Amino acid sequence: MPAGRARVLYLAGSGRSGSTLVTTMLGQLDGFVAAGELRYLWQRGLVENRLCGCGQPVRDCPLWSAVLRDLPGPDETPSDAALSDAGRIDAAGIAGRLRSRLRMRGLPGMLRRHRAGRPAIDRHPDDEVIGAVYRALARHAPTLAAGGPVIVDSSKLPPYGLLLDGLPGLDVRVLHLVRDPRATAYSWRRRRRLDGPADDRLMSRPPVWKAALLWLVWNVTTRRLWSAAGPDRYLRIRYEDLVADPAAVLRRIARFAGSDPVELPITPDGLVRLAPTHSVAGNPSRHRVGAVPISPDAEWIGKLSGRPYAVVTAIAAPLLRRFGYPLRRPPATQTGATAAPTPRPAEPGPVVGAGPVVGAGSGVEAEPVAGVVRGGEG
Ligand SMILES: [Zn+2]
DSSP states (O other): OOTTOEEEEEEEEOSSSSHHHHHHHHTTSTTEEEEEOGGGIIIIIIISOOBOTTSSBGGGOHHHHHHHHHSOOSSSOTTOTTSOHHHHSOHHHHHHHHHHHTOGGGHHHHHHHHHTTSOSSOOOTHHHHHHHHHHHHHHHSOOOOTTOOEEEEEEEOHHHHHHHHTSTTEEEEEEEEEOOHHHHHHHHTSOOBBTBTTOOOBOOOOOHHHHHHHHHHHHHHHHHHHGGGOTTTEEEEEHHHHHHSHHHHHHHHHHHTTOOOSSOSBOTTSEEEEOOOOOOSSOGGGGOOEEEEOOOOOHHHHHSOHHHHHHHHHHHHHHHTTTTOOSSOOOTTOOOTTOOSSOOOOOOOOOOTTOOSOSTTTSSOOOSOTTSSOSSOO
């Protein structure tokens, strides 16, 4: 790693692909800080002051308070004690401008500029403070690792990854996380609270055609942007492979990020030990702690009915084979062909309605069935 640059592991791809599980697991390793979906830091973290993964509101969290103190303000009035560290920053403005800069309709232009070797996303003065967040996190996150911690950013959106990739002072590596689109489409249809049991708002539930289209667009885009960047800058992992052998895949990801963990948070009986992280936004399952089973969940195979299955398969077809997913529905009984050698405890059913955020497919996003997909490029 070039000296002095903050190391960022950017999780790219489409939603419901297990990024929360990967982020939280990595956050248990020395040398990693699970920062969550940092593109939402401004709105959900600073404007709305929602809960950090550690259980404190973001502005009260010790790590994020330290980061905020280090950020440059819009004007040079840092001595104004009347302004809190969060208040110095125009968080709502940055959030709004980020949304418009990263809009999907700008995607063709971004790809064109990227192909031409030009900055894909126009620079903006906000970028100074956005980059400063990562550098401050690298300074303040406790770690014994030489070279500072790896900041795990699970924002997923490829355009935001592009923006980061162009910022000075950051060493960005891209982990492309993919998952069977039939499983993700099914997962999107489940009711979930936006930020855990205490939140009245529900996460959006796009129709399956839309979930499939987004899956295709973001996965094609991620490949197009980074797959040629070389094995030290781009790694693609299938979520099904992670669930089948979490220890091996986690180690592979850690090594890709430039770290070789001595100890993994995985017990011999296949549980993952999760302690709180400082993730600032993301799927409510980021709040889950304790020994959590990573279990295949074949529910979508039996429950995603014929028409939605066909719609998703047709839309996602251009990439299914490339990622090693079959066109045909796998047998419902097929659950363990690639399962890890250790037995895993059974999980309760999915979260539906207002229940707490635990259980199959929500607690740690451990949904896909291991063994449905085999081979492929991984
Ligand atoms: Zn925290």
